[in-house]
């Protein structure tokens with residue numbers, strides 16, 4: 344099965360506020376962009392992915408991610424993360440009505456294409472499925488098969504809410520790179536230990552990382 348991925352991205356100046364202790368206001372937008380570039384690059388390199396749509400209103404990120412091969416969908420009507428995801432999936436299905444759709448956060452800088460393929464392969468067994476994040480509280484991927492709706496419930500405690508909504512939790516092993524989202528300095532250290540993509544490696548080399 345070939346998937347279309349929908350990846351949401353806030354305006355870069357607002358992104359990654361929880362990284363403020365690790366990266367100051369001058370560095371954070373570049374770091375958020377690098378995470379998104381590595382996420383999109385790895386997603387496009389995945390054999391189970393046919394195309395990637397990024398939902399964003401950020402002009403610079405739109406240009407950079409389009410250059411990697413992503414389709415850019417404007418974030419209208421700008422109603423927050425879940426509205427952006429539902430909008431992105433609807434836009435994708437205007438042209439491919441039965442394409443399986445999966446959303447992926449834009450903050451997975453260690454993402455490995457082969458691990459993403461394993462997760463998508465597992466998701467293909469269910470009408471709607473999700474993968475919990477490394478912290479065990481959130482969600483990094485939510486998938487809907489050809490006849491399913493995403494019905495995204497990202498945000499606080501999204502793992503519990505996706506489970507309660509009837510989505511199947513994927514319990515695949517060996518997919519740490521798909522679970523390792525980066526919200527805090529500790530998350531960034533964990534992602535660096537897994538091995539990040541080239542954009543994040545270049546930007547994070549300039550950061551002071553106590554304890555790294």
Ligand SMILES: Nc1nc2c(ncn2[C@@H]2O[C@H](COP(=O)(O)OP(=O)(O)OP(=O)(O)O)[C@@H](O)[C@H]2O)c(=O)[nH]1
Pocket residue numbers: 351352353357358359360361362398399400418421422423424427448449450526
């Ligand atoms: N298009 C779009 N993407 C969003 C929106 N809100 C969040 N996102 C994206 O959704 C994913 C998870 O977002 P959050 O954890 O809420 O925000 P974050 O920027 O990653 O981190 P914090 O600022 O620390 O909360 C990231 O890829 C964000 O860029 C939104 O309103 N529109």
Ligand SMILES: C=C(OP(=O)(O)O)C(=O)O
Pocket residue numbers: 448476480481482483496497498499500501502524526
């Ligand atoms: C929005 C989510 O991600 P984050 O961990 O970035 O807050 C989530 O897990 O639902």
